[in-house]
């Protein structure tokens with residue numbers, strides 16, 4: 001779907017929709033600042049790894065997005081805050097112009113964190129003026145909607161990247177205090193749900209915002225399959241480790257095994273186990289946004305790559321679901337779960353009720369699928385620079401579904417396609433098993 005049609009403003013409802021768009025815009029902008037509040041200015045400068053970005057960069061880049069794509073086009077007499085910021089904070093928009101190399105974002109000590117806060121204030125005031133001016137063209141509204149969703153994606157990345165940074169710190173900082181009312185639960189019994197499949201419509205149904213990569217809606221043939229009621233748990237992953245999963249090349253794709261050997265992987269990212277310790281004696285620890293804590297055996301495994309997810313599934317005698325199986329299974333389920341607004345900031349154990357329903361489909365961890373990230377039949381990227389948003393990444397990546405515990409509320413939906421390279425695991429990524437029926 002083109003961003004031109006991302007927001008549908010019927011004539012009679014325009015002012016009401018604009019008011020709500022304005023409210024959501026300002027709420028989204030405020031949440032980004034709120035997420036950065038527990039961090040020192042020093043925390044906000046450092047780039048934890050080549051895939052991550054500093055907090056300060058996320059805050060500035062999302063601001064630049066509104067300035068470059070909305071304000072300079074639609075707000076009369078808008079004054080660009082600082083011409084040099086475009087080079088610093090353009091991410092990957094080739095058609096906009098040259099930019100600071102991604103891997104060197106952590107070297108940007110200037111502009112300072114204070115300058116970036118002032119930049120956000122300048123742009124927020126301008127966005128306020130634009131929304132209040134009346135006569136907001138539908139294209140501007142569509143781009144503001146895209147900017148809100150873009151900033152929400154960066155809110156998740158901000159937290160993901162802060163975790164990566166804090167995990168490498170000897171003092172193991174705590175981003176947020178754990179809720180003492182939330183206790184580890186016993187694992188719910190795994191069940192399997194059967195689906196008949198068929199020729200099934202897939203992709204965004206046109207109701208509300210969606211990224212262009214979620215359409216066009218089209219038919220897919222889905223063969224009969226079964227899907228696990230809940231995500232693979234830490235305890236199940238510990239079984240894979242104890243059975244030599246990371247030392248058995250026959251379980252792995254060739255690229256996966258090469259990565260295991262090159263990276264020395266023997267556990268999910270952020271796991272640390274003391275010599276001879278077991279998970280049940282609290283001897284296996286994992287860094288999280290709540291600090292360095294014993295692993296909850298019943299909680300979903302998190303921070304595993306596609307290669308690891310694929311190897312685990314093979315070891316367990318199952319496979320990963322395709323993105324179409326996942327989307328079919330999610331039909332009719334409420335889009336509710338452990339997302340950012342729940343403030344868990346970590347994936348949670350499944351509910352204990354044995355009701356034969358799929359659990360943890362939304363929130364907790366992004367679920368790796370077996371599907372390569374490819375365009376749907378008839379896909380066309382949006383015209384202009386924002387057409388670079390999704391389409392140009394449709395090569396060598398895999399689709400993940402369902403959102404995570406740090407996905408902003410309202411940002412995930414059944415047709416949402418996240419995508420990462422198969423070796424990446426710093427995001428909140430896990431898996432659910434599937435099988436042919």
Ligand SMILES: [Fe+2]
Pocket residue numbers: 061091150154
């Ligand atoms: Fe971005």
